[in-house]
Amino acid sequence: MRKKTFAAAVLLAATAGLALSACGSGSDSTAPVTAVSQESDSGKAATVLDQPFAKPDLVLTDTHGKKYDLRKETQGHPTLLYFGYTHCPDICPTTMSNIAVAKKALPKAEQDDLRVVFVTTDPGRDTSTELGKWLKGIDPQFIGLTGDFATIQAGARSVGISVEPTTKDKNGKLVSVHGTQVMAFSPKTNGGYVLYGENATVDDYTKDLPKLVKGANP
Numbered sequence: 001m002r003k004k005t006f007a008a009a010v011l012l013a014a015t016a017g018l019a020l021s022a023c024g025s026g027s028d029s030t031a032p033v034t035a036v037s038q039e040s041d042s043g044k045a046a047t048v049l050d051q052p053f054a055k056p057d058l059v060l061t062d063t064h065g066k067k068y069d070l071r072k073e074t075q076g077h078p079t080l081l082y083f084g085y086t087h088c089p090d091i092c093p094t095t096m097s098n099i100a101v102a103k104k105a106l107p108k109a110e111q112d113d114l115r116v117v118f119v120t121t122d123p124g125r126d127t128s129t130e131l132g133k134w135l136k137g138i139d140p141q142f143i144g145l146t147g148d149f150a151t152i153q154a155g156a157r158s159v160g161i162s163v164e165p166t167t168k169d170k171n172g173k174l175v176s177v178h179g180t181q182v183m184a185f186s187p188k189t190n191g192g193y194v195l196y197g198e199n200a201t202v203d204d205y206t207k208d209l210p211k212l213v214k215g216a217n218p
Contacts, residue, residue, distance in 0.1 A: 045204035046218040052191030056155035060147035063132030078213040079115040079185040083156045085122035085176040086134040091198050100139040102205030110213045117143045121163045122176040186215035
């Protein structure tokens with residue numbers, strides 16, 4: 001597995017960044033988030049963190065228009081957290097679909113225990129209703145959250161994922177630039193201890209989910 005060590009002193013200085021992606025735009029940028037030092041690389045999709053992140057303290061609105069306290073509602077449950085938007089033509093739907101397919105390979109009880117949370121990075125367009133329609137076509141059990149952009153941005157950054165305001169590209173198309181990592185939170189500690197990049201496949205998630213639902217390392 002790949003392991004990354006977070007250097008506290010450099011983290012406070014915020015002198016390094018993680019890659020951002022504008023879904024469908026073909027552009028990349030960086031923002032100062034956190035510093036990491038890679039110790040080894042086995043080619044696995046999962047990156048196990050030496051120092052897990054605390055779950056974001058987010059209270060947003062779900063697809064039913066009700067308040068959803070992320071920490072409270074997912075406490076003690078294996079949780080996958082992703083920041084993206086429904087108008088994304090490629091990375092976001094692919095990531096969610098990969099997880100949905102892999103989830104079906106779990107026993108029913110573990111499927112019901114798993115929380116997959118999709119937090120929009122484009123709340124101006126992603127209303128509760130829009131999120132509900134989009135996620136229903138992927139997996140009705142997935143949780144969609146929307147709300148104040150500043151709150152969402154702060155929550156993402158608390159786990160080292162950058163989110164930028166929705167802007168127009170050179171063709172006048174609205175795009176949301178955001179980190180494309182999926183973070184897994186342990187049901188034992190509620191800490192975010194595993195990261196997946198946008199290149200993680202269905203097979204990667206299918207192989208790892210049985211361990212993640214138990215809070216084990218993939």
